[in-house]
Amino acid sequence: MKPRDPWERLDPDEAKRVDVAGRFDFFWVVLEAGMPGLMLRLPSLPQPLPRLPKLKNLVASFRPVSGGSAFVLGLKERSQVEIFETLCRDVVEAGEASSDRDEALCRALQRTRRWYHLLRGGKTNGLSVEEQRGLVGELAFLRELVSAFGPDTAIEAWTGPTGSAKDFELIGSCVEVKARRVAAKPFVAISSEDQLADVEGSRLCLRVINVASAVLPEGQSLHDHVRMTAEMFEEDGAAFEAWEETLYSTGYDPENDYDERRWLLGAATDYEVTEGFPRIFTPLVPGVENVRYAIALDACEPFKLEGDLIDLIRGGLDHE
Numbered sequence: 365m366k367p368r369d370p371w372e373r374l375d376p377d378e379a380k381r382v383d384v385a386g387r388f389d390f391f392w393v394v395l396e397a398g399m400p401g402l403m404l405r406l407p408s409l410p411q412p413l414p415r416l417p418k419l420k421n422l423v424a425s426f427r428p429v430s431g432g433s434a435f436v437l438g439l440k441e442r443s444q445v446e447i448f449e450t451l452c453r454d455v456v457e458a459g460e461a462s463s464d465r466d467e468a469l470c471r472a473l474q475r476t477r478r479w480y481h482l483l484r485g486g487k488t489n490g491l492s493v494e495e496q497r498g499l500v501g502e503l504a505f506l507r508e509l510v511s512a513f514g515p516d517t518a519i520e521a522w523t524g525p526t527g528s529a530k531d532f533e534l535i536g537s538c539v540e541v542k543a544r545r546v547a548a549k550p551f552v553a554i555s556s557e558d559q560l561a562d563v564e565g566s567r568l569c570l571r572v573i574n575v576a577s578a579v580l581p582e583g584q585s586l587h588d589h590v591r592m593t594a595e596m597f598e599e600d601g602a603a604f605e606a607w608e609e610t611l612y613s614t615g616y617d618p619e620n621d622y623d624e625r626r627w628l629l630g631a632a633t634d635y636e637v638t639e640g641f642p643r644i645f646t647p648l649v650p651g652v653e654n655v656r657y658a659i660a661l662d663a664c665e666p667f668k669l670e671g672d673l674i675d676l677i678r679g680g681l682d683h684e
Contacts, residue, residue, distance in 0.1 A: 369400070369445055369449055370382075370392040370400075370449065371394055371400040371401075371445070374392060374393070376394045376395075376396075376398075378393075378394070379391040379393050379403065380392040382402070382452075382456050383460070386460055387460055387468075388462070388465060388468045389403075389404060390403070390404050390456045390459065390460075391403045391405065392452075393436070395436065395438045398442075399423075399438040399439055399442075400438070400439045400442070400445055400449075401436055401437060401438040401439070402436070402437045402438075402452040402455065402456070403429070403435070403437075404434060404435045404436075404459065404469060404472055405429060405431070405432060405433075405434045406432055406433045406434055406465065407431075407432045407465075408432055408433055409426055409433045410466065410469060413426065414469070415601070415604055415605075415608075416473070417473070417476050417477045417480050417608070418605060418609075419479070419480050419483070420483075421439065421440045421444060422437060422438065422439060422440065422448075423436075423437070424437055424438075424476065435469055435472065435473075437451075437455070437476065451476075454475060454479070455472050455475045455479075456472075458471040458472060459472040459475075474618060474619065477608075477612075477618065478617060478618070478619050489620075490615075490617065490621070490622065491586075491616065491620070495614075496577075496586050496622065496625070496627070497543045497545070497575045497577060497627070498542075499586065499589075499614055499616065500543060500575050500627045500629070501541050501542070501543030501571075501573045501575050501629075502524065502531055502541050502543075502614075503589050503590065503592075503593045504589075504632075505531075505532065505539065505541050505571060505573075506518055506519075506522055506532075506593060507596060509674075510593075510596045510597070511596075512674045512678065515596060515597045515599075515600045515603035515604075515607075516600065516602070516603050517534070517681075518603075519597065519603050519606045519610060521533055522610050525610050525614040526613050529556060529558035529559055530563070533563075533566075534677055534681065535566075535680055535681055536565070536567065536677075536679065536681060537566050537568070537569065537676060537677045538563050538566050538568050539569045539570075539571055539673070539677075540559055540560065540568070540569070540570050541571045541573065542570065542571070542572045542573070543573050543574075544572060544575070545575070545576065545577075546574045546576045546630055550660060550661040550662060551658040551659065551661065552570075552658065552659055552661065553656065553658050554643070554656065554657050554658065555656055556654075556655060557646050557648055557655040558646065560637050560641070560643040560644075561645075561646045566680070567636060567676060568636070568637040569634055569635065569636050569669060569673055570634070570635045570636075570637055570664070571632055571633070571634050571673065572634075572661065573629065573630065573631070573633075574629075574630030575627060575628070576627070576628045577625055577626065577627050577628070578625070578626055578628075579624050579625055579626075580626045582626070583627070583628065584627055584628075585622050585623050585626060585627070586616075586625070586627060587618065587622050589627060590611065590616065593607075594611075633661075634668070634669040634673045635668055635669060636669050636676075637667065638667060640666075641664070641667050642659045642660065642663045642664065643659065644657060
């Protein structure tokens, strides 16, 4: 016999406590249009108001309720009620592990974002060391773009995590970022035939940045690099939402344990990919696919960028 879901026979003006022995006020509720919902009752709205995750088929909001306010999750697609119940119970379990109501709300929001990440196909076991290195390098360049051009332009340019061949695409220029170990062999890996392919109307640059890592008690973890970057988007609501969506597309999950490994940014070298640059050209010979190759950095020396990469990008934007 199929178990009864917690919203069955629950009227819109009713609220049923999820756990009668729970420390915090989590309730099953029925929202407008009959939407199944989960509510965490709060004495007042938190200040500053946390940004809420945006999930497909779900709504997250703060709303007034009798005696105070509440954080509410609602399901728009009734056919997904079973997985929504699982999500809700996981959110409640995370919240109940807190020491106070503020922490319960913070954990509930964090767990909701984790579900967003998982439902998008994210990794549960976290990023590999090399994937972390690559993300640290991209975040460093993203921060440069925010400082130079503002959060909207910067986050719109970060296209690699969402499937583009280039890590960053701007008007008049594209940038591929490669992070490498300081003592690694003087090569960088190119993961597809398209990464260094020409883009009509754009100048193409390669940034190679040294990113060292070690398991140390002090220094900046991957979480620290993410927080440092997130702070640059916080005052722009639309840009912050785009930042979160792009970040989670990398496979980053705030609940994975990245606290032991520290990351140190080193020198960066910029190259312009022009005629003669060491690379594989497209189109490939028919039948050759999924190309991966390495290029020697000493062969890139003649193509070192003269001047500043940000100035090059600015020149393309100014000629929009």
